[in-house]
Each structure stands twice: as C-alpha cells, then as structure tokens.
Amino acid sequence: LIDEKPVELNAQQLQDLLESLPGGSIEKIELMLNPPPQYATEQGGVINIVTKKGKVGFTGRITANAGTRGDANLAVNVSYRTAKWNMTATVGTGANRLPGNNYSRRSNYYRDSTNGFNTDGNFLNKNIRPNLRLQFDYEHNKQHLHSWVYQGNGNWFDNLSNVQFVNINRFEQPYRISTRSNATEGNNSSHNFNYTFTRKGKKDQAEVFRLIANAAVNNTNNERDFYQQFLTGNYVFTGIDSSQQQRTDNNNYNAGLRLQYDKPYGKKRHIFSTGATYQISGYHNALLTDFLQKSSGAWINNGLLSNDFYFTQQVFTARVGATLNLSKTWRLITGVQAEYTHLAFEFIQPAALPVNNQYWNLLPNITLRKEFSKQFNTSWVYRSSIRRPGIGELNPSVDYADPYNIRFGNPFLDACLADNFDWNISLTKGKYYINGSLGYNRVKDVFNTIRTLADAGKTEVTWQNISDRNEYEASVWGGYTFNKQLRANASVGYTYNQYSDAEKRLYRYRDGGSFYVNGNYNYTPNQLLTLEGNARFSSFADPQGRTRSNINTTFGVQHKFMNKRLVLGVQIIDPFTRQQNFVYTYGSNFYIESFNSIRTRNFRVSISYQLNKLVQKSNLSDKEKKRALQQVQQKS
Structure with a gap:
C-alpha cells in the first residue's frame, strides 16, 4: 500500500519507485503483521508506505546514482501544493547490467543403475526501466477528499546465457555433452490508474466512507533464440546441432472497485466496519515455437511447445466487523468476510476443453488486545486467510530455456487456505523498543513447485497442490537508541514447516525450518554527515530440500552540502563476498545440488539536489531560545 491505496507493482517496479522518491518524502513505513479488516484475509503482513504531505508551494529534487555492478538510476520528483490541491510527479529510469554464473550437480537413481547430470553456465542480463508516477489530491473541504494516481512502467530487456x-x-x-546459448530480447509496458474518494463525517471525522477504483493494462513481448550443439564424451563435435525460436505476446488487464465504511458508536467509541470489493482480471497469452529445418533452411512450427489461451478471474468479497472497547485497556476486534472466486481457461491451441472453477469461502478473524500502558501491549489473533494461485503458477506455457529441466504451470491448482494463530507483544521504553511474535498456521492445499524425474534423465518442474502443512513461527525485532547520533535495530525469525507422514514416505517431502537474522545501524555525528550499515543472512526450507544463501551486507555514508540542498552518498554492497545461493533438492529417485552466484559486490555513488530552498531548523537549544526570547521582550 502507498498511503493506504493498493499498488499493482512487482518487486522491481516498487524498488524503482522507492529509489525515485526523495527519502524526505516518506514519513514512515508501516509493517502491519495484523492487517486492518479490509486486508485481514491476505496471507502474510501488509506494508503501508506513508508519504509526507509537504508544505504549501513548490518542492523538487533531482536524484542520480550509479554503481560498479552496472546499475544506474536517474529520477526527478516535483510537487506543488496549495490550500486545496497537491500535485506530485515522479519521473525516472533505471538500468542494470547484471552478470553471474551457476552450476548444478544431479544424481539420478534407478532400480538397476545410477547416473549423473551436471550443468555449468553463465549469464548476462541487461535492462532499461523507465517509470512515471502522477498524483493529484484535492481537498474539497474537511469532509470530502479526492485522489487520482497514474503509475506507468516500462522495461526493455536483453538477456544472454x-x-x-x-x-x-x-x-x-x-x-x-552439449552446449546451449539462450538469447532473449523483449519489452514490457504497464499502465495503472487509481481513483480514491474519501468522505468523513461532518460531526465525527472518525466516520469514514472510502471508495477506491483501479484499472490497469499490461503488455509483454519477447523473442527467445536457442542454439544447441552436441558433442561426444571427449568434447568432439558430432556435427549435430539444433536451433529453435519462441515468440511470446501476452496482454492482460485488471479492474476493481473497493468500498469501505467505518462508523464509531456508543459512549465507548466502538467502531462498526463494513466493506465490499470486486476485482476482475484477464490474460491472453500467445506462444509460438519454431525449429529450424536444416535441409530447407525454413522455420517449422512446433505445435507441442506452442499455445494460445485466455484466462479470466473474478473475485467478489463482502465483509462486516466491529471494534469493541471493552474497557480502557481491553479491545476486541472481530469480523467475517465472504469471498467468491471464479476462474476460467479457454484454450485455442492446442485445442482442449475449457477449465472452469468457482468456490465460496467464509473467512473469520478475531483479535483481543490488552494495553498494559502506553508503552506495553499484547494481542492474541486468529484469522482465516486465502492465497490464490496467480497466472505465474497457472500458466501452462512450457519454458524451454533448459531442455533438461522443463518448467510449466498448472491451470488446475486450487486456492490455499490457512488458519493463522498469533500472539504478539510490544514494549517501548525510553531508549529501546522490542517486539515479539509467536504463531501457528494450519495451511491446507499448499501449492509449491515440485520437480520430478522424467525419461532420458530430464526433470519437469511444475506447481502442485502438495499437501496440508503445519507452520510454527517465532520472531523478535527491536532497536536501541544509544544517543541522538547513534541508533541500531535487529531482527531474527524462524519458521518450521511440518508435512504429513504419508507425503514424506511417498514423495520424500522433508520437514524443515526457514531462518533469517538482520541487523542495521545509523550514525549521524552531525546534521551534515550520516553513516549506516546493514547485514542479513537467510536460509529457506522447501518440501523437496532447502535454499541457503550467504550474508548480504551494505555500508553507506552520506554528506550534505550547500545548506543541505546537495547530498552526496557512497554505498558499498557486499564488499566481502558476492551473493551466493545453494539449493538442495531431494526427489524419490534423484538428488540435485545447485549453485547460483551473482556479482552483487557494488560500489554505488549517488547525488541529489533540492530544487527549492530548505527551511533551516534552528541549532539553538530550548534554553538558548528561551533566553533569546526574554532578551527580545526586555528590549521591547
């Protein structure tokens, strides 16, 4: 969310947007582990980025950065505010040139023999990503507010492996032995529109009606060329090679309407809350695969690796809830949401029967919160949540980039439901704060990528509803302010996944834990200089194995010049080692050890310039201000 408005951006687009925004324009970033009622049924937490409203008049900033890894970003942010209008524009572009290498070692086990399959590769991914965000806010009066947002993103990419x-x-x-070159070129464009109307009560502004309407269109085109040569075990060319092409054109759209109404009532200021949403999305994918016929030099269509299909999904929800202030220190928040989902596939090529699926779900939630003091509180939470498979999991198109490890989606996936139980505790006292959370999740019809060994030593990777799963979670995060100049924060979390004995015997699924630890600091010796750093380690469990990564570190220094209008920064990313990922996969008749390394070591320089003059804060202490005021009064 940005200012409580949903955004339809992927991780890279969100990163580009945040890098385009001036740091001073973000007031805070809220991590809602217990989401508000309108988002309570989504699995995981909700992140809300709250921006500052700014002062009347013009503000603007130009920001640029570049790194030795081949990444660069240029952005301009301007805003103009009057008593009723606020207009903000952010335009920028990002670029990357990312090299890396990888390998995998696989052992295949059969009844009467064993064999192995090894891969070694390298890649170079390049892209340019322009982005534009326009926002207009209009405050008709204290009760009526309007907001219009446009977000546009582009991506031109050129990858070679x-x-x-x-x-x-x-x-x-x-x-x-064989060698294979994969070249991919393409582009993507997306356009998102959002309108929000907010009406507050005339007598009580805690009474709020909000309407959010959104629409988006997206188009992606890419062309992939594959060339493979076959060699003997002694690395002698056999004279056999293969050339193939894949051209993909997909268009998708989504539109939705969200209604929300909150009204306080009674002497204890209880809150009644209700709302409804409707979301529709459509997707058309056309994939054409050809191979080169050596004898004629002509490209011949490969129907088995081509497809053309339409996908549509509609989701309707209606909810009702209440917040009951039982006493000055006890609060009960409860509600229930009904959801209807309908999805449909229509296959043009290859010809197949259409797939239709629809289902209703009733998702309750309840939170009991105890306020021991303004600094210390705890809450017990139960909520039922849903995770629907997206087009990335459902898309049946075959990814032929690696002919020995075929990947494709599964249009017959079911939604994943979960019962989530959490206990949260929070303490803020003086210079430190600490938060803790314990949780248990009963997850039904988990869908996950599963790898199986097929004929000729090939593996197939697709999405499947594998089984139910028990999840046990624990996390702690907090921070300490040593003084006005130095602050430090740290977090650690662990999740243990447990599968049924039947799945573990039949498919060799493995219970396992995911772990992360993170720490950061911020040191500001004076108003012009800032030093900061961050380090993180993570290791993730998978039903067929686990993924382990090394420590990621970042150090930075920032200095302000020209009355703080010019800011220069240097950031050092992973100075000690490049990012490495190890993946271990265990199947019923194979074992894979995969390694992936990306050159993440990066020395980045950034510069930003404030276009308008900044209002300088006084360096006087409160005592000095009081003494100066007394002197002025005496003279007058």
Whole structure:
C-alpha cells in the first residue's frame, strides 16, 4: 500500500519507485503483521508506505546514482501544493547490467543403475526501466477528499546465457555433452490508474466512507533464440546441432472497485466496519515455437511447445466487523468476510476443453488486545486467510530455456487456505523498543513447485497442490537508541514447516525450518554527515530440500552540502563476498545440488539536489531560545 491505496507493482517496479522518491518524502513505513479488516484475509503482513504531505508551494529534487555492478538510476520528483490541491510527479529510469554464473550437480537413481547430470553456465542480463508516477489530491473541504494516481512502467530487456550440459554414467565418466546459448530480447509496458474518494463525517471525522477504483493494462513481448550443439564424451563435435525460436505476446488487464465504511458508536467509541470489493482480471497469452529445418533452411512450427489461451478471474468479497472497547485497556476486534472466486481457461491451441472453477469461502478473524500502558501491549489473533494461485503458477506455457529441466504451470491448482494463530507483544521504553511474535498456521492445499524425474534423465518442474502443512513461527525485532547520533535495530525469525507422514514416505517431502537474522545501524555525528550499515543472512526450507544463501551486507555514508540542498552518498554492497545461493533438492529417485552466484559486490555513488530552498531548523537549544526570547521582550 502507498498511503493506504493498493499498488499493482512487482518487486522491481516498487524498488524503482522507492529509489525515485526523495527519502524526505516518506514519513514512515508501516509493517502491519495484523492487517486492518479490509486486508485481514491476505496471507502474510501488509506494508503501508506513508508519504509526507509537504508544505504549501513548490518542492523538487533531482536524484542520480550509479554503481560498479552496472546499475544506474536517474529520477526527478516535483510537487506543488496549495490550500486545496497537491500535485506530485515522479519521473525516472533505471538500468542494470547484471552478470553471474551457476552450476548444478544431479544424481539420478534407478532400480538397476545410477547416473549423473551436471550443468555449468553463465549469464548476462541487461535492462532499461523507465517509470512515471502522477498524483493529484484535492481537498474539497474537511469532509470530502479526492485522489487520482497514474503509475506507468516500462522495461526493455536483453538477456544472454550459455550453458554446458554433461551426462555422466555410473562410472562417473562423461558420455554425452552439449552446449546451449539462450538469447532473449523483449519489452514490457504497464499502465495503472487509481481513483480514491474519501468522505468523513461532518460531526465525527472518525466516520469514514472510502471508495477506491483501479484499472490497469499490461503488455509483454519477447523473442527467445536457442542454439544447441552436441558433442561426444571427449568434447568432439558430432556435427549435430539444433536451433529453435519462441515468440511470446501476452496482454492482460485488471479492474476493481473497493468500498469501505467505518462508523464509531456508543459512549465507548466502538467502531462498526463494513466493506465490499470486486476485482476482475484477464490474460491472453500467445506462444509460438519454431525449429529450424536444416535441409530447407525454413522455420517449422512446433505445435507441442506452442499455445494460445485466455484466462479470466473474478473475485467478489463482502465483509462486516466491529471494534469493541471493552474497557480502557481491553479491545476486541472481530469480523467475517465472504469471498467468491471464479476462474476460467479457454484454450485455442492446442485445442482442449475449457477449465472452469468457482468456490465460496467464509473467512473469520478475531483479535483481543490488552494495553498494559502506553508503552506495553499484547494481542492474541486468529484469522482465516486465502492465497490464490496467480497466472505465474497457472500458466501452462512450457519454458524451454533448459531442455533438461522443463518448467510449466498448472491451470488446475486450487486456492490455499490457512488458519493463522498469533500472539504478539510490544514494549517501548525510553531508549529501546522490542517486539515479539509467536504463531501457528494450519495451511491446507499448499501449492509449491515440485520437480520430478522424467525419461532420458530430464526433470519437469511444475506447481502442485502438495499437501496440508503445519507452520510454527517465532520472531523478535527491536532497536536501541544509544544517543541522538547513534541508533541500531535487529531482527531474527524462524519458521518450521511440518508435512504429513504419508507425503514424506511417498514423495520424500522433508520437514524443515526457514531462518533469517538482520541487523542495521545509523550514525549521524552531525546534521551534515550520516553513516549506516546493514547485514542479513537467510536460509529457506522447501518440501523437496532447502535454499541457503550467504550474508548480504551494505555500508553507506552520506554528506550534505550547500545548506543541505546537495547530498552526496557512497554505498558499498557486499564488499566481502558476492551473493551466493545453494539449493538442495531431494526427489524419490534423484538428488540435485545447485549453485547460483551473482556479482552483487557494488560500489554505488549517488547525488541529489533540492530544487527549492530548505527551511533551516534552528541549532539553538530550548534554553538558548528561551533566553533569546526574554532578551527580545526586555528590549521591547
């Protein structure tokens, strides 16, 4: 959310937007582990980015940064505010040139033999990503507010990868080798529109009616070229090669309407809350795969790897809830949401029967909160949540980038439901704050990527509803302010996933835990200089294994010049080691160890300039201000 408005952005687009916004324009970032009623049914927490409203008049900032890894960003942010109008524009572009390498080692087990399959590769991914955000806010009066937002994003990408495949017999000798080059070029554009109307009560501004309407269109085109050569076990070219092309054109849209009404009542200021949403999305994907016929030099269509389909999903929700102030220190928040989901696939090529699925869900939630004091509180939470598969999990298109590890989606996936139980505690006292959370989730019909061993040593990776799962969670996060110049924060979390004995025996699923630890500091010795740093380690469990990453570190220094209008910064990312990921996958008849390394070591320089003059804060202490005021009064 940005200012409590939903945003339809992926992770990269959100990062580009945040880098385009001046740091001073963000008032705070709220992590809502217990989301408000209108978002309580979504799995996980909700992040709300709250921006500052600014002062009357013109403000603007130009920001640019570039790094040794091949990343760069340029952005301009301007705003103009009057008593009733607030207009903000952010335009920028980002670019990346990201090299890396990877390998995997696989062992295949059969009834009467074993063999191996190794891959070694490298890649270079390049892209340019322009973005534009326009926002107009109009305050007709204290009761009526309007907001219009446009968010546009583009992406031109050019990726190249080279891979060597080696088949190994049971004597650990290579007997078949091939090399493959994959080149991908394409572009993406998206346009998002949002309108928000807020009406506050005339007598009581805590009474709020809000309408949010949104619409978005997106288009992606890409062309992929594959060239593969086959060699003997002694690295001698056999004279056999293969050339293929894949052209993809997909268009999608979504539109929605969200209504929300909150009204306080009674002497204890209880709150009645209700709302409804309707969201529709459509997706058209056309994938054409051709192979080069050597004898004629013509490109021939490969129907087995081509498809053309339409996908539509509609979601309707209606909810009702209440916040009851039982006493000065006890509060009960409860509600229930009814949801209807309908999705449909229509297959043009290959010809197949359409897929239709629809279901109703009733999702209750309840929170009991105890305020021991203004600094210390705790809450017990139960909520039922839903996770629907998206087009990324449902898309049946075959990804042929790696012919020995085929990937495709599953249009028959069911939604994943969960019962979530949490206990949260928060303490803020003086220079420190600390928060803790314990949770248990009963997750039904979990969908996850599953790898299986097919013929000729190939594996297939697709999404499946694998089983139910028990999740046990614990996390602690907090911070300490040593003085006005130095602050530090830290967090640690652990989640343990447990599967049923039947799935573990049949599919070799593995119970496992995911762990992360993070720490950061901020040191400001004076008003012009800031030093900061961050370090994080994470390791994630998977039903077929786990993913382990190394420590990611960031250090930065920032200095202000020209009455704080010019800011220069230097950021050092992963100075000690590049980012590395190890993935271990266990199947019923194979084992894979995969490694991926990306050159994340980066020295980034940033510069920003404030276009308008800043109002300087006084450096006088309260005593000095009081003494100066007394002197003025005496002279007058």
